[in-house]
Amino acid sequence: MVRYFHSVTLDEEKCRGCTNCIKQCPTEAIRVRDGKARIFEERCIDCGECIRACPNHAKSALTDTLERLGDFEYTIALPAPSYFGQFRRTTTPEAVLGALLAVGFDDVFEVAAAASVVSYVVRTYIKEREYARPLISSACPAVVRLIQVRFPSLLDHIIPVESPMEAAAVLAKRRAAAKTGLPLSKIGAFFISPCAAKVTAVKQPVGRHRSSVDGVLSMSEMYGLAVRHLKDRPPERGLQISAASGIRWGRSGGENAEVGTGERLAVDGIHNVITVLTEVEKGRLSDVDYLEAQACVGGCIGGPLVPENPYVARANIKAMADMVADKPFPFTEEEFRRFYESDFMFLEKVIEPRPVMQLDDDVTKAMMKVQQMEKTLAELPNLDCGSCGSPTCRALAEDIVRGLAYETDCVFKLRERVRDLAAEMKELAEKVPPSMEQPSQNDEPGGSSADIAAEGAGGA
Numbered sequence: 001m002v003r004y005f006h007s008v009t010l011d012e013e014k015c016r017g018c019t020n021c022i023k024q025c026p027t028e029a030i031r032v033r034d035g036k037a038r039i040f041e042e043r044c045i046d047c048g049e050c051i052r053a054c055p056n057h058a059k060s061a062l063t064d065t066l067e068r069l070g071d072f073e074y075t076i077a078l079p080a081p082s083y084f085g086q087f088r089r090t091t092t093p094e095a096v097l098g099a100l101l102a103v104g105f106d107d108v109f110e111v112a113a114a115a116s117v118v119s120y121v122v123r124t125y126i127k128e129r130e131y132a133r134p135l136i137s138s139a140c141p142a143v144v145r146l147i148q149v150r151f152p153s154l155l156d157h158i159i160p161v162e163s164p165m166e167a168a169a170v171l172a173k174r175r176a177a178a179k180t181g182l183p184l185s186k187i188g189a190f191f192i193s194p195c196a197a198k199v200t201a202v203k204q205p206v207g208r209h210r211s212s213v214d215g216v217l218s219m220s221e222m223y224g225l226a227v228r229h230l231k232d233r234p235p236e237r238g239l240q241i242s243a244a245s246g247i248r249w250g251r252s253g254g255e256n257a258e259v260g261t262g263e264r265l266a267v268d269g270i271h272n273v274i275t276v277l278t279e280v281e282k283g284r285l286s287d288v289d290y291l292e293a294q295a296c297v298g299g300c301i302g303g304p305l306v307p308e309n310p311y312v313a314r315a316n317i318k319a320m321a322d323m324v325a326d327k328p329f330p331f332t333e334e335e336f337r338r339f340y341e342s343d344f345m346f347l348e349k350v351i352e353p354r355p356v357m358q359l360d361d362d363v364t365k366a367m368m369k370v371q372q373m374e375k376t377l378a379e380l381p382n383l384d385c386g387s388c389g390s391p392t393c394r395a396l397a398e399d400i401v402r403g404l405a406y407e408t409d410c411v412f413k414l415r416e417r418v419r420d421l422a423a424e425m426k427e428l429a430e431k432v433p434p435s436m437e438q439p440s441q442n443d444e445p446g447g448s449s450a451d452i453a454a455e456g457a458g459g460a
Helices: 020-024 049-053 066-071 081-086 093-103 111-128 141-150 152-157 164-180 197-203 219-229 244-250 254-259 270-281 310-323 333-340 363-379 393-401 411-430 449-459
Strands: 008-010 030-033 036-039 059-061 074-079 187-193 215-218 264-268 290-294
Touching: 008 036, 020 030, 020 049, 049 059, 066 187, 074 081, 074 093, 074 164, 081 093, 081 111, 081 219, 081 244, 081 310, 093 219, 111 164, 111 244, 111 254, 111 333, 141 152, 141 197, 141 270, 152 270, 164 187, 187 197, 187 219, 197 215, 215 219, 244 254, 244 310, 254 264, 254 290, 264 270, 270 290, 363 393
Parallel strands: 074 187, 187 215, 264 290
Antiparallel strands: 008 059, 030 036
16 A cells, blocks of 8 residues: 655644534545544645644644754755745845845755746747647646546646756755755755645655655744844845746746746636636646646645735735846756756656545446445435535545445434434334233123123023
């Protein structure tokens, strides 16, 4: 059995079994059993929806700490484009990057700069290659895993291009190695992440053998540390190299804007993504060349690990991008082309589906279980109330077939069962064993008084 790493963790002591999380999970990966949430690891895509939905803060994201910096001789911070959106509009990108050096990093490299490289590669790919339409962005790891779990027929639509995070790690390490003379193994690249899915993408990558990123830090924690150092030291000139279009990747629509070719569609929010992917699966969006799909509402600025309100962050992103509107792209046309022709910008492996929907390894048994599941579903109320601890009645029917639940877990079926038992108990209570039955008046010895009277009259 395949073991999956998950950055989303559950604190059972805080869990109250409220079922809020099971209704929000896009892959039906959560159940509530014995008053506690349970996560099916093969279905979880680490999108972080349960982190947002839990009122008891029982779900959290597992990230690295700054102690990991001690494992390397030279460390590089890789701030996501959405990181700039966490700071006030009067703060310059240069000051934000300078604060990261004050926190303890030896160098910084903007993921926004790598985003421009990815945009060039995608744009060239659309122009020069044949592909299944629409191509789906590979930048959001939660969406990639969603397709693995719920839309495996669309895996060949995912563009085989690396994410800006991975591209940034490679470019940053190469630049640092050239500057310091250190081997790559002694250089650590740490991504500052808005979401839990990026942690999983590093610890257990999809489409590649090993991630080039050495650690993932929570954006909320890094913001708290960096904001204290914004005025500690003057910003160092030359830290900020990304173009405005790369910074705009931090919010929904920014990727499509920089790709800038073909028919494009952007969708954000995991449940909206599911709706659009369903349309793609039905063949209704074949006129679209490129689909930018992000699991968080608003894009990465809406991630579960960001401290700022996403609407405020969107305005901050725009202000930051406007500050560097005249900034040229960080690489020349020749360098962009060389990156496109390099292997590191493309996925190393074919993305495989996750076998989470099959009921049995044996096809015959699986078909029988499907029939049993449909029969069980027909007997359930189809209200999808979630009181049983499963997100929907269909999910409960599947759990019953898998031996993970009982029909009486449904409160309505339980009430029917209790009512039937009550009626049966009442019927049993009214029955008396023959040895305990009281004889009726007609059955008394000597016959009834009417019979005796009749006999007396006849004798007279």
